[in-house]
Amino acid sequence: MSSADSISPGSSQTLASVALDDVRLTLVDRRLLIVDDDDSVRRIVAELLTEEGYEPTTAAGAEEGIAQMRERCFPLVITDLKMPNRDGLWFLRELRREFPDTAIVMMTGYGQVDTAVEALRLGATDYLTKPIRANQLFTSVLRALDRRRLELENRAYQRGLEGVVQAKTQELAVAYEEISETYRITLEALVTALDARECETGYHSQRVVRFSLAIGEKLDLDARDMDDLARGALLHDIGKIGVPDQILLKPSQLTDDEWVEMRRHPEVGARILSGIAFLEPAAEIVLAHQERWDGKGYPRGLRGEEIPLGARIFAIADTFDAITTDRPYRRGQTIEHALDEIERHAGTQFDPRVVTAALQIGQEDWARLRREKPPFQTKLARPRGV
Numbered sequence: 527m528s529s530a531d532s533i534s535p536g537s538s539q540t541l542a543s544v545a546l547d548d549v550r551l552t553l554v555d556r557r558l559l560i561v562d563d564d565d566s567v568r569r570i571v572a573e574l575l576t577e578e579g580y581e582p583t584t585a586a587g588a589e590e591g592i593a594q595m596r597e598r599c600f601p602l603v604i605t606d607l608k609m610p611n612r613d614g615l616w617f618l619r620e621l622r623r624e625f626p627d628t629a630i631v632m633m634t635g636y637g638q639v640d641t642a643v644e645a646l647r648l649g650a651t652d653y654l655t656k657p658i659r660a661n662q663l664f665t666s667v668l669r670a671l672d673r674r675r676l677e678l679e680n681r682a683y684q685r686g687l688e689g690v691v692q693a694k695t696q697e698l699a700v701a702y703e704e705i706s707e708t709y710r711i712t713l714e715a716l717v718t719a720l721d722a723r724e725c726e727t728g729y730h731s732q733r734v735v736r737f738s739l740a741i742g743e744k745l746d747l748d749a750r751d752m753d754d755l756a757r758g759a760l761l762h763d764i765g766k767i768g769v770p771d772q773i774l775l776k777p778s779q780l781t782d783d784e785w786v787e788m789r790r791h792p793e794v795g796a797r798i799l800s801g802i803a804f805l806e807p808a809a810e811i812v813l814a815h816q817e818r819w820d821g822k823g824y825p826r827g828l829r830g831e832e833i834p835l836g837a838r839i840f841a842i843a844d845t846f847d848a849i850t851t852d853r854p855y856r857r858g859q860t861i862e863h864a865l866d867e868i869e870r871h872a873g874t875q876f877d878p879r880v881v882t883a884a885l886q887i888g889q890e891d892w893a894r895l896r897r898e899k900p901p902f903q904t905k906l907a908r909p910r911g912v
Contacts, residue, residue, distance in 0.1 A: 795812040849864035
């Protein structure tokens with residue numbers, strides 16, 4: 527008798543529950559490791575986190591950090607990028623190889639943003655820009671530990687299902703739902719942090735998802751295209767992770783050089799998402815979300831139907847939100863005014879067909895979409911046959 531045959535009905539859930547209980551026992555661990563060659567940075571970060579109830583240990587360099595991890599594995603590591611001898615990227619690779627369950631938050635100066643983006647691609651959970659602010663530090667630590675918890679619980683649940691996955695298709699579907707939930711929370715946490723960084727307290731990214739999906743329904747997009755549209759809209763500004771605060775938050779008009787830097791964000795965002803299979807279609811929307819129907823947009827100057835449909839839909843959703851939302855320098859305009867402006871720019875800024883679809887949505891429905899909560903929740907497309 528095989529191991530799968532020897533498991534009684536319902537036992538897969540028991541296996542998963544036991545595995546999850548084992549994981550949760552490890553999640554009360556408040557220990558973390560701080561690695562930085564600057565003694566003052568180590569001391570300040572350690573003091574701040576101690577006051578929050580964490581149990582920090584410090585190391586003066588990457589090799590000392592690895593030694594500390596081998597002696598006493600920590601659930602979370604906060605490390606500087608630029609260090610003598612072995613730098614933060616070397617340390618990150620070693621941590622991912624030897625301690626794949628450890629969450630990693632990188633610290634960087636403004637001049638190292640490209641390196642920070644590379645760190646995220648290599649598996650870092652988050653990055654902090656020096657000088658470190660206490661509220662950003664606490665938020666980043668909580669987000670990193672929460673993501674680690676979700677990943678460990680999901681992995682434990684999948685291990686619990688391994689013995690019965692071939693015979694129980696429904697339980698396989700549950701496992702995919704768990705993975706989808708992990709991705710959803712991770713993506714929403716990242717986007718919420720980006721919106722907050724830009725002082726966008728009104729859930730801008732969540733609203734434009736709802737607006738985009740409403741237009742997509744009028745265009746009869748299928749479920750998979752709607753899912754890709756939602757992710758693209760949700761992540762449209764992820765490239766602003768590479769824009770320095772002094773440009774992103776500048777209250778006055780940007781200089782020509784600052785506009786050049788700002789206009790890099792679609793390409794930076796697409797690079798961040800590239801290589802992640804289920805986000806590839808979203809990456810195309812992110813890359814093209816500043817293009818215009820008349821070819822006067824950026825970064826590639828695409829024209830007409832050269833622009834992905836999802837990006838053409840998003841452009842209208844984003845404009846609608848921009849016009850109807852309060853800004854520091856003006857009050858939000860009415861829904862009627864926003865729709866008039868969108869119609870006026872059909873054929874220049876916007877795809878006329880998509881404008882027609884947007885105008886088919888009644889003003890009451892636009893108002894409802896602005897108020898609607900909870901925010902959009904995305905799910906992975908279920909494998910065929912499951």
